[in-house]
Amino acid sequence: MAAGAVDTTLRGLSDRLWTAVIGRDEPAALRLVAEAADAGADGEALLLDVVAGVQHRVGTEWAANRITVAEEHAASAITDRVIAALAQHRSGPPPGSPGRGRVTVACVDGEWHALPARFLAELLTLRGWQVDFLGARTPTPRLIAHLHGTNPAAVLLSVSIPTHLPTAHQAVTAVQSLGIPVMVGGAAFGADGRYARLIQADAWAPDARAAADLLAGGLTGHRTRQRQQIDDLPHLADQEYTFIRRSRAVLVRQSLAALEDRWPAMRSYSTAQRERTAEDLAHIVDFLATALYVDDAALFTTFTTWTADILTARRVPAASLRLGLDILADQLHDYPRALGFLGAARDTLPAMPTGPGSEVDA
Amino acid sequence: MTPCPPPEFSLAVQATDARTLRLAVHGCLDYDTSDEFTPAVAELLDAHADRHGPALRHLHLDWAELTAVDSSGLSALLGLRRRTHPAGITLHLDHQPAHFTRLLEVTGVAAHLTQHAQPPDSPAAARASGRSATAAPSP
Amino acid sequence: MLVVGRGGVVVGTNDAARSLLLEPAQENTAPNTAEILTAGGRMPRWLAEAHGRLESTGTPPGAVTGEVAGRTFQAHPSPTEDGDVVWWLVEDTDLRLAEQALHSERERAALLADISGALLSSLNVDRCTEVTARMAADHLADAAVIVAPSQGRRHSLTHAQVGGEVTQVMVPIDAGSVPGLAEALRGFPPVPTRWIDPADLPDWVVPPGFDRPIGSVIVTPLPGHGMPAGVLILLRSSTHRAFTDGEEVFARLFAARAGAALSAARLYAEQASITATLLRELLPPRLERVHGVEYAGAYRASQDHERVGGDFYDVHPGADPTEETFVVLGDVAGKGLEAAVLTGKIRSVLHALLPLSGDHQQVLGLLNGALLNSHHTRFATLVLASVRRRADQVRLRLTSAGHLPPLIVRADGRVEEAATSGTLVGALPDVHMRSVEVVLAPGETCLLYTDGITEARGGPLGDQLYGEARLREALRECARMPAEAVVERVQMLAAQWLDSDRHDDMATLAITNPVGGHGSPHVVVDGPADRGPHGKEL
Structure with missing residues (x-):
């Protein structure tokens, strides 16, 4: 079969798998990949181009607010079983070069998106590595205890x-x-891996294949380096990140009160709507704190731009977000870096229209 | 368990006479504080017995200032009932916040905790506890 | 002091300079390469060159330093009016030796600090051994071998050489074949081992690929806590100078640090292995589909670094599809290992009572009797579920013993509370409970959970309970979801609600009648342990 024909087949398979996954039809999803594997589809292509491709589409649809978080969870659960079924399908030792070392793959604490790491773990297994996959949200003390026990060649x-x-x-x-x-x-490090360099990781890879290639070339770390986070990020000395992280609840409470005062539409909000607004504000504070941590205004602006789109989709005027940033700026007047970031993000958002038309149902 | 900042807990005597002791529970009765609850109540019960002899019949606990309670707190309360019931002291749980009522409801122990206690020298109490009354004779 | 004229001719010297510079010449007519012969006498080459530079540039070069007869001098030039230069020689041999000693002392201190840092950072025995071998080869010798204490008749050998890879092998060796090794392995003080004849060394000592002849050898024990952590053998090739006394002392200092680190790593490994063995029975089980019904559990211990706590769950599959599958989820008062031990006891009792599992009242009555204890009021709350599939329906009999009632997520998004209630077990002489029958249509889920979920404290405004109302609201979105997705979603929402590290154990267990119904082909979907998110603790 020509390569082009395989591509067409895989693309068709991707579409059918997408339909099954988003339709919560797990049996169909499992049957599709099992048939493709039986027909001799390339293991890596099936895993990364088809299954990961479908999962990527799930993520894109979710980010664009076209599917709900619950739908995303359901789709991810099915994808996870599809990956497991594929792993089961290629019973016996993986065909990759034997004698590769042992590596640990994990998501950091708080990170619930396990699938990107799972795809990587499966790919590395395919390529002959002995992989310990610790899954989503691995607390650092547990990761370290695992490393003391297993002494892997690298951690991903x-x-x-x-x-x-x-x-x-x-x-x-x-x-x-x-x-x-x-x-x-992972997506958090930026398309160019800039934050990976910032936090002095020994390597960064844009995707699973690149990660596997880098690992195959050998990863050399610094020999034991004793350092603390502040050694990498001297700007943390201004304490802005620390203050904002610590004051999250207070900032949200004060902002919510001020928002109610300055944005009449909010006064008719239900309890659930107010809580959603509070959650939005909490996210803004979280991303502002993170931008301060990595000292990059772009991280915050990217987030507020995305939030504005989501709000618009929820029929909340994006101008309310601009107002929210103004209110936060009022509370953070003693924090010059935070003010700079808030100002930069604010300037990308439309101003609040005046007059009776401003009251929009949320 | 309900971590409530600050994890503080205190007991205060609201009123007392020979037959009745009223205590107010302030703060949080949970995993971190329930170990303090038992000795704190025991001390007050001992002080009452020193002063009035074994005359106490009713122990009222006022929960109006309770911020949180969890299964460890409930465990401490069941421990208190183990001491008071055979001694003929009936527990009363006054001014329960909604979350406390819910906990008592779900766990099904409200009736047990507040079950009327027979005085220790009564024949009913001796039968109920399955052993003879050992408390000192009432004055 | 000596006076040097144009062209580097020594034109005058004082007595001290004469005895230093000229007297050896009387015994030794040919100047060595470090000296040159001038018309007026011998001169150190470094001084003659400094003089030449001074003449050609015309500017005073400042002081220069050099060696004369094994002593070091600083030479300060001062030009005279007639064009000669007076060189004042000031001896600084002692200062220099002191500085050199200090420098190497500092280097060694820095090296020891480095070594300690590198060794103490890992509690993995293999890594510690590897780091020790590599550092020993890099800083103390040309090659190093670490002989670990015996395991049976064999020893693990770790070889390293400068710039090469570190390799490990497990081989039987004769400890008597290297002088001092057997004693060192038993913790005796080392014999003066610099005098080991390299020709007597057995082959296994030499690192693979190390082809230079061995010149000198040191064998030094790695002292552990109470028992030796192994033995370090240092090798130098014959082209390298032999070990000095100072180096041997330094090797012992190094060995002391390495030995302490290796012992700590061994101790940790032993403890970790014991803990893992003991905890194995207490860990939450991995759940999977049984007789066409999906089960998924998730558990998060109150202490994030712990894996066990006071919550527990189990699924005991029916022997065949006509038999009921018995499910339990519960919570004992307390946290951590102490609470986990009690959950282990309860799980064992329930396992033993499986033949009676059809009668929830009886099971709970017997469990209550088993837990009742006059010394404490440690109790448990739990929910029992007996599950059986009938055509495309899943029938459940649910009984709460003082536990939060299960929530039923209907296919249309309605959320109902199962109407079961009862007394907790282990504290009261008698227990009473009311069971309820529930039917799940395809796409519906019954969620069992502990109060760690609803009592998660935090939220965007801080210090608020997550609460049953928010949980029900969240579950409305979980209609027609796979069981794994339901438990993961609930755990995620509760975790994200938390605004501090303080929380109770959180357990969730979903019983789901899958959307596809039981008619779907049975596919084994579980990967090896620890590979998938379902059934693993979160």
């Missing part, structure tokens, strides 16, 4: 949501202090 950490970067930094530092090199990957 996955982070999808940028707000976990400070935790990732802590985990990377802790693993490196054992003398074990750490590769990081």
